[in-house]
Amino acid sequence: MSALTPELERKLDTAVERMPAFPRSVQRILELTRNINCLPKEIVAVIEKDPVMTMKIFKVINSAYYSLPTKITSIGQSVVYLGINTIKNLALGFAAAGILPRMNAAGFDIQRYLLHSLVVAGVARQLAIQFADDEADPGDCYIAGLLHDFGKVVFVQFLSAEFHDALAYAKEHSLPLHEAERKVIGVDHGVVGARLAKRWTFPAHLIDCIRDHHQPAAAPSAMLDCVRTADQLVRFREIGDSGNPWREAEAPAAAARFGNDPEDLLARLAPGSLEKIVAEAMMFAQLAGER
Numbered sequence: 001m002s003a004l005t006p007e008l009e010r011k012l013d014t015a016v017e018r019m020p021a022f023p024r025s026v027q028r029i030l031e032l033t034r035n036i037n038c039l040p041k042e043i044v045a046v047i048e049k050d051p052v053m054t055m056k057i058f059k060v061i062n063s064a065y066y067s068l069p070t071k072i073t074s075i076g077q078s079v080v081y082l083g084i085n086t087i088k089n090l091a092l093g094f095a096a097a098g099i100l101p102r103m104n105a106a107g108f109d110i111q112r113y114l115l116h117s118l119v120v121a122g123v124a125r126q127l128a129i130q131f132a133d134d135e136a137d138p139g140d141c142y143i144a145g146l147l148h149d150f151g152k153v154v155f156v157q158f159l160s161a162e163f164h165d166a167l168a169y170a171k172e173h174s175l176p177l178h179e180a181e182r183k184v185i186g187v188d189h190g191v192v193g194a195r196l197a198k199r200w201t202f203p204a205h206l207i208d209c210i211r212d213h214h215q216p217a218a219a220p221s222a223m224l225d226c227v228r229t230a231d232q233l234v235r236f237r238e239i240g241d242s243g244n245p246w247r248e249a250e251a252p253a254a255a256a257r258f259g260n261d262p263e264d265l266l267a268r269l270a271p272g273s274l275e276k277i278v279a280e281a282m283m284f285a286q287l288a289g290e291r
Contacts, residue, residue, distance in 0.1 A: 008186045012195060015158035019099065022200040025050040026095040033088045033139065040079045043087060047075045056094050056287075057087070065283040085139065090284070092146055093118060097288035100153060105160040107167065109241050113152065115285045116240030121145035122277030124230035126269060128222065131257060135222035144209040144227045147197060149242055151189030151210075154196060159185060167243050177244035178214040190214045220254075228253035229265070236262045239278060 004012070028046050032038045047053055054075060061072045061082060072078055079087050096117070100110050124145035128138040155163035162185045170180035178188040194211030205223065212218035213228055232253050235246040252260050259265055266274065 004187055011159065012154075012187065012192060015154050016192070016195045016199055018158060019154060019196055019199070023050070023053075023095050023098075025053060026091045027201070029088055029091050030143070033084060038084065040076070040084060043079055043084060044075045047079075047087070047091075053091060053094060057090060059287055060090060060284065063283060063287060065280070088139065089121070089142055092121075092143060093284055093288070096146055096150070097284075101157055104156045106156045106164040108152065108156050108163065108243060110156070111285060112241035113149070113243070114240070114288060115281055116234055116242045117146050117149055118281035118284060119234045119239050119278055120148065120227070120230045122281060123233055123269075123274065124226045126273050126277065127226040127230055127258070130268075130270060132222040132226060136226055137223075140203075140206060141223050141226045141230075143202075144206050144213075144223060145230050147193065147202075147206075148210055148213050148227055148231065149189060149193065150196060151191065151193030152243065154192045155181075155185070155189060170244070174247070176214075176247070177242070188214055222257070225254035225257045229258050233262055233266060237266070237274075240281075 025046055029043060032042050032046065047057065057075065057078050058072065060066075061078050062068065068081075072081065082090070097114060100114060102110070104110065121142045122145070124141040125138045128136045128141040132138075132141075152163070155166075163181075166177065166180045166184040169175065169184050170177045173180070175183075178190065181188045190211050190213050194207045197207045197210050205221075208218075209221070209224050209227055212224060213231065218224065229252070231242070232246070232250065234240065235242065235244065238246065252258065252262075
């Protein structure tokens with residue numbers, strides 16, 4: 001990709017600086033859960049100090065989706081029932097959803113974008129579990145999948161006219177959205193999302209994955225394979241909307257690892273896993289939309 005102009009650099013720096021900070025409580029949960037010896041009480045202590053997260057977790061666990069016979073009223077019970085990984089993923093989802101704008105001038109469907117991102121996150125995690133042979137951490141694949149398109153949120157918020165034009169250009173010329181962004185804006189959402197993830201002090205390998213998910217020349221990795229392929233599978237199934245519809249001519253993102261046929265790969269996922277991921281994502285996206 002060509003170097004950014006000084007004017008675009010300034011615009012991007014300003015936009016990224018104006019984005020909300022990633023909640024410290026969620027960052028702390030991510031730090032704790034990287035330790036395999038993390039104790040549930042440590043997670044509980046962090047969540048209980050964040051009243052907004054506490055109420056959102058209660059809202060999820062007491063929703064019709066889980067249909068529990070009795071109402072859960074303590075974070076300790078929630079962690080025991082849902083498990084540390086699910087609590088971590090919920091915290092990440094809450095943080096991401098809380099930063100999304102309710103309205104935007106770009107004509108970008110934020111609710112369908114959130115659904116797309118949540119399902120990509122879950123599918124990337126499932127691909128890592130089944131096919132990455134311990135080369136990639138499934139939790140990291142979930143994070144990268146959830147945030148891989150977050151640069152689009154920066155565009156929606158602070159370069160809405162340019163992003164609107166990029167969406168229209170992609171549709172008019174049947175181009176992938178990231179290519180239209182480069183032509184219209186001068187940079188794609190992966191590069192911008194990586195800048196934001198760096199500001200949020202995410203680990204370097206996650207920043208690299210977010211930056212490179214539309215860079216064919218990027219050094220391959222299992223996590224990048226999982227995120228790229230998850231994105232393709234979710235667009236292939238038309239779940240949510242990232243502004244980048246599936247195109248029949250797309251080359252498989254990681255054929256050496258996953259093969260050439262998306263239908264075949266979907267059939268090889270653990271039975272019921274995709275349906276569960278989609279159902280949980282739809283439940284979460286609906287609750288997040290009620291904020």
